[in-house]
Amino acid sequence: MKWPYENRAGETRRMECDVLVLGGGLAGCYTAIAAARKGQRVILVEKGATERSGAAGSGFDHWESACTNPCSRVTPEEVAQAFIDDKDGYFNGISHYIECREGYDRLLDMETFGGKIRDTQDDFAGAAFRDEKNKFLFAYDYTNRFTLRVWGSTFKPALARECRRLGVTVLDRTEATALLLDRTGAAPCGAGAAAMNTRTGEFLILRAKATVLCMSRPARVWLFHSDLVGLSEFRPTQCIGSGHAMGYRAGLEFVMMEKSVRGEFSAAGRSFPPYSAGNNHNTWYAATMVDARGVDIPYVDRDGRVLKTVDERYRPAPGQKFFLKGGTIDEAAYEVRGPETMDAAALLAQGYQLPFYADLSRMPEMERKVIWGLMVGEEGKTKIPVLKALTDRGFDPEKHRLQSYGSGWQSASFLEQERQLFGAPGGLMNDWDLKTNIDGIYAAGDQLFTGDCCGHAAATGYYAGRKAALRAASLEALPACDEEEAAAEQARLLAPLFRSEGMDWRELNAALAKAMQIYCGGVKNDAFLREGLDLLRTYREDYVPQLSCANPHELMRTHEVLDLLDVCELILNACLLRRAGNTALCFARSDSAEVDPPGDRRFLTLKKEGDRMVSGSCPLDYYGDLKSQYEAHNADYLEEVAHEQA
Amino acid sequence: MSKPEYEARVIPCSARPLRFDATKCVGCNRCLEVCQVDVMLPNPQKGAPPLVFYPGECYYCGSCVMACPNPGALSLVHPLMNQTKFIPMKDPAQGG
Numbered sequence: 001m002k003w004p005y006e007n008r009a010g011e012t013r014r015m016e017c018d019v020l021v022l023g024g025g026l027a028g029c030y031t032a033i034a035a036a037r038k039g040q041r042v043i044l045v046e047k048g049a050t051e052r053s054g055a056a057g058s059g060f061d062h063w064e065s066a067c068t069n070p071c072s073r074v075t076p077e078e079v080a081q082a083f084i085d086d087k088d089g090y091f092n093g094i095s096h097y098i099e100c101r102e103g104y105d106r107l108l109d110m111e112t113f114g115g116k117i118r119d120t121q122d123d124f125a126g127a128a129f130r131d132e133k134n135k136f137l138f139a140y141d142y143t144n145r146f147t148l149r150v151w152g153s154t155f156k157p158a159l160a161r162e163c164r165r166l167g168v169t170v171l172d173r174t175e176a177t178a179l180l181l182d183r184t185g186a187a188p189c190g191a192g193a194a195a196m197n198t199r200t201g202e203f204l205i206l207r208a209k210a211t212v213l214c215m216s217r218p219a220r221v222w223l224f225h226s227d228l229v230g231l232s233e234f235r236p237t238q239c240i241g242s243g244h245a246m247g248y249r250a251g252l253e254f255v256m257m258e259k260s261v262r263g264e265f266s267a268a269g270r271s272f273p274p275y276s277a278g279n280n281h282n283t284w285y286a287a288t289m290v291d292a293r294g295v296d297i298p299y300v301d302r303d304g305r306v307l308k309t310v311d312e313r314y315r316p317a318p319g320q321k322f323f324l325k326g327g328t329i330d331e332a333a334y335e336v337r338g339p340e341t342m343d344a345a346a347l348l349a350q351g352y353q354l355p356f357y358a359d360l361s362r363m364p365e366m367e368r369k370v371i372w373g374l375m376v377g378e379e380g381k382t383k384i385p386v387l388k389a390l391t392d393r394g395f396d397p398e399k400h401r402l403q404s405y406g407s408g409w410q411s412a413s414f415l416e417q418e419r420q421l422f423g424a425p426g427g428l429m430n431d432w433d434l435k436t437n438i439d440g441i442y443a444a445g446d447q448l449f450t451g452d453c454c455g456h457a458a459a460t461g462y463y464a465g466r467k468a469a470l471r472a473a474s475l476e477a478l479p480a481c482d483e484e485e486a487a488a489e490q491a492r493l494l495a496p497l498f499r500s501e502g503m504d505w506r507e508l509n510a511a512l513a514k515a516m517q518i519y520c521g522g523v524k525n526d527a528f529l530r531e532g533l534d535l536l537r538t539y540r541e542d543y544v545p546q547l548s549c550a551n552p553h554e555l556m557r558t559h560e561v562l563d564l565l566d567v568c569e570l571i572l573n574a575c576l577l578r579r580a581g582n583t584a585l586c587f588a589r590s591d592s593a594e595v596d597p598p599g600d601r602r603f604l605t606l607k608k609e610g611d612r613m614v615s616g617s618c619p620l621d622y623y624g625d626l627k628s629q630y631e632a633h634n635a636d637y638l639e640e641v642a643h644e645q646a
Numbered sequence: 647m648s649k650p651e652y653e654a655r656v657i658p659c660s661a662r663p664l665r666f667d668a669t670k671c672v673g674c675n676r677c678l679e680v681c682q683v684d685v686m687l688p689n690p691q692k693g694a695p696p697l698v699f700y701p702g703e704c705y706y707c708g709s710c711v712m713a714c715p716n717p718g719a720l721s722l723v724h725p726l727m728n729q730t731k732f733i734p735m736k737d738p739a740q741g742g
Contacts, residue, residue, distance in 0.1 A: 001654040001655075001687075002654065002690075003653060004654065004687050007651075009652075010648065047682075048681070048684065049680055049682055051680050052680045052681075052709040052712075053682040057682055057707060153712070199684075226702075227659050227702055228660070228661060228702055230703045230705035231705065236705050236707065237703045237704075238683060272728055273728050276730050277730045278730075359735075380707065383708055383712060384708025385724060389722070390730070390732070393729070400734055401732060402730060403730060403731040405730075498650050550653040550654075551652040551653060551654060
């Protein structure tokens with residue numbers, strides 16, 4: 001069939017702005033809104049369609065760490081520190097403190113954009129998790145009330161509308177491909193980005209005074225299914241870490257890229273679609289679980305005390321102030337460990353019989369309705385593919401039990417070499433302005449190291465947006481754009497379109513994933529890591545020049561895999577840097593007997609300068625005292641908020 | 647720079663994620679426009695359902711169905727292997 005869109009290959013469009021936002025998910029939209037509110041001219045570049053794009057495009061069900069909401073009984077300092085401690089210090093104190101401090105402000109923004117954050121229809125009037133005055137619904141810790149249940153399916157369309165209302169130039173179906181740098185000064189600074197329209201092939205040179213990276217963390221690195229590509233991982237097909245790749249190529253500094261976890265989600269492979277199997281985690285917390293005989297599986301608190309009521313599953317243990325649950329929390333540290341079903345091995349030893357099931361029929365009506373209908377329904381990829389699909393198949397939560405396939409929410413057991421960047425993975429290093437190591441380039445959301453959760457994306461996006469706006473306002477002229485660099489990027493981008501009968505992008509992605517499983521699996525050693533790098537070099541030299549495609553859509557996918565090639569190289573190099581095993585980073589070595597030596601308790605950083613890898617390190621608490629540092633860097637924002645409240 | 651020719655070609659896969667009911671679909675292309683993965687192309691025949699050129703890239707988010715103005719015109723179906731099992735409640739007397 002004839003390609004239905006225009007052919008603009010070889011054509012170049014030039015645009016200028018103050019703040020350029022790369023990625024139109026939650027983080028990117030909030031970045032654009034913050035900068036536009038500061039009077040800056042903003043361009044937002046989105047590979048998909050902003051209305052529903054990003055990991056939270058179809059929805060999300062809970063907003064973590066809204067510590068400043070009027071019902072909260074915890075402080076931002078307490079919750080941020082608890083998360084840091086839970087990850088043994090390998091955590092982005094800055095970005096998560098911003099989330100704890102400003103996340104609730106962004107929820108209030110969302111309401112003004114038209115997103116639903118309150119139970120305005122009184123569907124849950126009288127429920128234990130509802131605040132009757134504010135009509136907020138809370139999740140997990142009903143006593144301390146700092147995580148809100150929200151109607152996330154209403155959020156992305158509202159954000160896209162608000163961006164347009166504020167005059168943001170939204171470039172949908174446009175893939176950012178490279179950062180442009182001004183190298184005329186003493187040190188390079190961000191000058192914008194190159195991009196490509198994924199339907200026409202048009203090349204764009206986007207010049208800006210400040211650039212904010214708001215794209216996804218990498219995926220499809222170890223897990224790839226060439227038939228059901230879109231089910232390879234948890235995040236959307238096109239969210240594969242292009243922002244990491246272009247940052248790596250431009251010399252941005254990364255941290256914690258040696259961390260990966262055993263796979264949790266791959267519905268093309270071992271697991272089921274997230275939230276569609278019986279479980280009691282995250283969206284499904286704290287569903288009643290039963291064994292094959294229909295006998296209730298006990299919940300226990302952190303001390304092993306068996307809980308007698310459903311309500312107790314949502315309360316801290318005696319003597320415990322609060323507990324943590326949510327996206328990055330698997331097995332929380334004792335101090336903040338919440339109620340959980342009894343350990344599976346203990347259950348089997350006591351005669352409980354597999355398979356287990358989620359049984360919502362035995363829960364109080366409000367708890368059943370809020371899991372099946374609100375959480376499953378508003379969480380990403382649940383309204384149609386889970387709630388509607390299972391309902392259409394006849395599932396009734398009052399009459400049926402839903403089978404569980406693994407322990408916890410993962411619905412499968414993966415092999416140790418089947419890995420993912422999940423559970424607070426690595427990313428870009430940042431300072432208190434969410435600036436990278438290159439002036440004029442900022443980062444938010446999943447691009448930051450240990451990014452996670454929608455509240456984090458929104459809060460860091462807005463924060464980076466206002467910092468980028470300040471930078472843009474301080475510059476009189478646009479940084480210089482290197483025309484030769486841009487022309488070389490255009491030639492690189494279009495090359496696969498000029499070849500025929502070459503290699504398909506899937507073949508290279510499959511080869512990369514297999515290589516990563518072999519050379520960078522569950523246990524690392526230098527010999528294998530170096531072999532892996534050598535193999536990638538041959539892929540780059542011998543096979544990348546063979547890639548071919550027939551249209552701009554296939555070209556977009558081809559460049560995703562080329563970005564993955566860079567990401568794999570980054571990960572292998574980061575693994576080489578860490579010399580001993582590290583429990584918190586899920587990092588094991590077969591060529592070192594040492595695990596967690598005290599001298600290694602540091603962040604190891606990595607950046608590319610030309611063809612050379614430059615490494616560094618810094619203390620885990622490099623960000624200093626959270627509260628005082630935040631306040632020192634945000635006097636302007638604190639004044640604005642105080643003014644609004646007055 | 648010379649211009650390469652573009653060609654649209656279906657890349658088949660083992661599943662059929664999106665199913666249109668041509669009697670209900672009015673070909674408004676709302677589904678196509680909200681799809682962040684861009685798995686569909688507009689049908690050359692005006693008013694007819696979009697064409698699913700890249701079914702294997704679908705990530706099963708359901709945004710297309712949410713955007714569809716005509717209920718039943720478009721449905722999303724997970725691959726058979728991903729349809730989780732559920733069972734009826736047992737007799738309470740037996741512990742269920």
